[in-house]
Amino acid sequence: MARFLLKRLGLAVVTLWILSIIVFVGAQVLPGNVGRAILGPLADKSVVDSLNEQLGVDRPLVVQYADWISSFFQGDLGQSLVFGRPVSGLVSDALVNSLKLAAVAFVIVVPLSIVGGIIAALHEGRLLDRFITVSGLSATVIPEFVSGILVILVFGLWLDLLPITAQAPEGSGFFTQLEYLILPAIPLVFVLFGYIARMARAGTIEALDADYTRTAMLKGLPQRVVIRRHVLRNALLPTIAVVATQTGYLIGGLVVIETLFNYQGIGRLIFQAARQKDFPLLESGVLVIGIVYLIATLLADLAYSLLNPRIRYAASE
């Protein structure tokens, strides 16, 4: 098992390295003249040149890349052009906020969609199954800002149940913060529900069909026990994998949701950096998101291999 995980870790490091090159190319090579891109076509040439010098983008590309990546891993992410503060502080504050929102969304969606998928599978082909599958599919494909607007209008304005911004007042307690985060979490729940429920449904149907389930039934175990002990254990494995891959997707959704709900998370930070052409903030933000995604996939691999005896034993041989 250790070898399996080490291999995954090695791959993640390689992936991260390639990603850093892509981000570097995106932020420092593609714009051509970075200073000109930031200041616009009307700015004076001497101002552009001095900004380029200040940013260090007038140096050879290899030097720039080496400098950027080595200071990145020393925790120095540079200075944000717009906020005039170190990028590292901005990014870590925002990341904490985003994790709070993502946690609320996951706490709602994971049990809901797994139970939904299992119920659909147990009623395969019947009305309830079709209802869950079709509503899951529609909820998944509608963009978050569209469902976000609908929940703001219905629950925030017309029914006046929940606050329509996500940012709780300074210094509020856990439950107040939670109250502010429920509405923004709903669109994320919608999108994730379809994917996770579909995996749980497919896994359960496969496990229900398997020989070991038939054997358990034939030896006279009560249905409840068969489902809990034999079906669910096998059905949930692929679901764990899909939950992890959706983390990356979730962060993409955060850009839109945090912008819509005025929530100072990593998504909105990247959006602001993009609008203001704050390249140092933008490239660090994107790289940090890549790191978060890779950590989530590694954790999923770890959970998967701990739960799956086939990997646990195969690798230890």
Place this chain on the structure above:
Amino acid sequence: MTTVPDPLVLPEQLTERRPDEARIARRERLKIILRSKTFLVGSVILLFWIFCAIFGEAVAPKDPFASDPLNRLASPSGDFWFGTDRLGRDVFSRVLAGAREILTVAPLATLLGTALGTALGLITGYFQGIVDDVIMRVMDALLAVPLVILALLALVALGPSNATVIIVIGIVFTPLVARTVRAAVLSESRLEYVQAARLRNEHAPYVMFAEILPNVLPPVIVEFTVRLGYAVFTIAALSFLGFGIQPPAPDWGLQIFESYGFISANIWWPVLFPALAIASLVVAVNLVADGVAHAFED
């Protein structure tokens, strides 16, 4: 008199029979697609929006671009069915005319992504080895960042326009398509006709594009329809962020971007109607994709 079967005729007969069988299979598949309810519902909605994309400006009751300073943010009424936006433009007319940009940009971007992804999938699946390893690593790295954010980075660097949106979405879709096609090519490569072509000493591009490609077309078609739904989703989101389709186009995502600030004042009409339009389009495209995928599955 008995005719001795001429061995030279046999392959010809075989090749003659194959297109016929292919045609029957195709007709069968079409029947399955047309019988699927989800496909029919989806295509009716989709055809409505395609009609609007072509004729929307002509059938709209008002000019979707004309501002009317006297009727800014007017609520829905007999005169303005869906109300007006902050410049006094008629929201109903803008919703009708708003399908055009996204229904041009999204299919073109998907086409680009599918073409590039199919080519890469063929190359990596056919050659395997080091080429495969290197390309798939780069693809993995691209997939480690959400599409919206990757597109945002590229659009900031290149400057937003319809052409850059098409290119950027096409490129970020490439790894996803390449993965699917590669898997299909890997299983095809083991089959005899590929071995035969290799033994005949055919050039690699010929084997890839003339021999393997026709046989992996079903997953490519399914991939295209699924990605199309995702392209509409992503481009609408980018337009909502101000990085997709640019003003003064009456694009739905852009309309929401321009008006969502008024939501807290309970001015819901310039936001709700374009939002419903996007939702209906995305659901329609996905229903069509679902019908197509079902037909190709069996």
